Amino acid sequence: MPTPAPVLHPSAAALVRGEGDMLQDRAYFRRLGVPYDAQGLLGVLRNRKPRSAMPLACHSLADLHATEALPVLKELADFSMQDVKATSVLAVARLCGAEATDWLTECLVRKGTLKSYVLWALAAVADPRAYPAVKAWSDPLIRKLERKPEKPALSNLVFAIAYLEQVAQIHPEAVGLLARFEAVARTLPPGDLSEFRSFTRMFARSAATTDPVPDWLAQVVAALPSECRLHQPSPDIGRVGPSDLGGLAPREHDAQ
Numbered sequence: 001m002p003t004p005a006p007v008l009h010p011s012a013a014a015l016v017r018g019e020g021d022m023l024q025d026r027a028y029f030r031r032l033g034v035p036y037d038a039q040g041l042l043g044v045l046r047n048r049k050p051r052s053a054m055p056l057a058c059h060s061l062a063d064l065h066a067t068e069a070l071p072v073l074k075e076l077a078d079f080s081m082q083d084v085k086a087t088s089v090l091a092v093a094r095l096c097g098a099e100a101t102d103w104l105t106e107c108l109v110r111k112g113t114l115k116s117y118v119l120w121a122l123a124a125v126a127d128p129r130a131y132p133a134v135k136a137w138s139d140p141l142i143r144k145l146e147r148k149p150e151k152p153a154l155s156n157l158v159f160a161i162a163y164l165e166q167v168a169q170i171h172p173e174a175v176g177l178l179a180r181f182e183a184v185a186r187t188l189p190p191g192d193l194s195e196f197r198s199f200t201r202m203f204a205r206s207a208a209t210t211d212p213v214p215d216w217l218a219q220v221v222a223a224l225p226s227e228c229r230l231h232q233p234s235p236d237i238g239r240v241g242p243s244d245l246g247g248l249a250p251r252e253h254d255a256q
Contacts, residue, residue, distance in 0.1 A: 011123035011162040011199050015094060017063055025060050029053070038066035045072050051081065058087035062094040070095060074103065078112030086117040093121035101125060105133040119159035123199075126166040131174065134163050138177055145184045151192060157181065158195045165202050178202065 008016070026036040032053060034040045041064075044050070044057040058076070061069040069091075076088035089107060092100050100121070107118045119137070122130050138160040141153050161181060168174040182202070185193060196203040 009123070009126060009162065009166055010201065010204065011120060011159060012126070014199065015090060015124055017059065022060070022063050025056060025063070028056065029060070036060065038064055038068060041066070042069055042072060045069070045076065051084075054079075054081065055083040055087040058084065058091040062091040065095065067095055077107050077118075078110065082114060085112075085114045089114070089117050089121050090124075093125050098125055098127040098129075101127040101130050105130050108133050108137060116156055116159060119156075119163065120199075123159040123162035123166070126163065128167045128170045130163065131167055131171045134160055135171075135174070135177065138164065138181075142177060142180050142184070146180065149184055149188055154188070154192060155195065158199055161196065161202060162200045165200060 029036045029040065032050065034044060034053070038061065041057040041061050044053050045061075048054070054076075058073060061073065073088045073092050073095075076084050077092075079085050079088065089104070093104065096103075104118055104122050104125070107113045108115060108122070115137070119134070122134060138157060141157050141160070144150070144153050145157075161178065164174045164178055168178060185196070185203070193203055
C-alpha cells in the first residue's frame with residue numbers, strides 16, 4: 001500500500017494555495033498588464049508599483065516556485081507596507097522551507113518586521129533549530145499573560161504556540177511553556193481563542209463530533225524520556241486532531 005501523505009499542520013495548510021487561486025491571480029495581473037511569470041512579478045516588486053499589487057506578487061512568486069525572487073523578497077521584510085512585510089516573509093518560507101530558518105530567526109529580532117508573520121512562517125516550516133528564538137519570544141509574553149491576560153499579547157502568541165507544539169518531542173522544555181499557556185487559556189473567554197483553534201492543534205476542536213478530544217499534550221509527555229517529564233498535564237490539556245507533530249513547509253506539500 002502507498003504511504004499516506006503526511007497531514008499538514010494547520011499553520012502550514014493555511015498557506016497552501018490552489019489552482020483556482022492561481023487562475024484568479026493570473027486574471028488580476030492580466031488586467032494590470034503585468035505578465036504572470038517570474039520576471040513580470042519581480043518587476044512589480046522592484047519598481048514598487050503598483051503598490052497595491054505587491055502583496056499578491058509575493059504570493060504568486062511562491063506559487064510559481066520562483067526561487068530567483070528570494071533576494072528581492074527578503075529585502076521587503078521591513079518594507080513600509082504591512083501587507084508586503086507579511087506576504088514577503090511567508091513567500092520566503094514557502095520557497096525555502098527549513099533553509100529559511102536562520103533568516104527567519106533573524107527577522108524575529110530585526111526592527112521593522114511583522115513578528116506575528118515571521119512566527120507564522122517559522123510555524124509552517126517547523127524547523128527545531130528555531131526553538132531558542134521562539135522560546136525567547138514566547139516566554140516573556142506568557143509571563144505577561146500569567147500576570148494579566150490581555151488580547152494584544154495573546155494575538156502575538158498564536159503562531160509561537162503553533163510552532164512549539166510541533167517541536168515539543170524534540171525540545172521537551174517546550175512542554176512546560178505549552179502547559180503554562182494552556183493554564184492561562186482556561187481563564188479566557190472562548191472567543192479570545194478563535195485564532196488558536198484555527199492555527200494550532202492544541203486548541204483545535206471539531207464541531208462535527210462529540211467524541212472525546214485526544215489529550216495531545218499528554219501524548220507528547222508520555223513519549224518523552226522519564227527524566228524529561230517536567231510535569232503531568234491535566235486531563236483536558238490537549239485539544240488536537242491528528243497525532244503527528246511534523247509540519248511540512250507548503251513548498252514540500254506542493255511537490256508531492
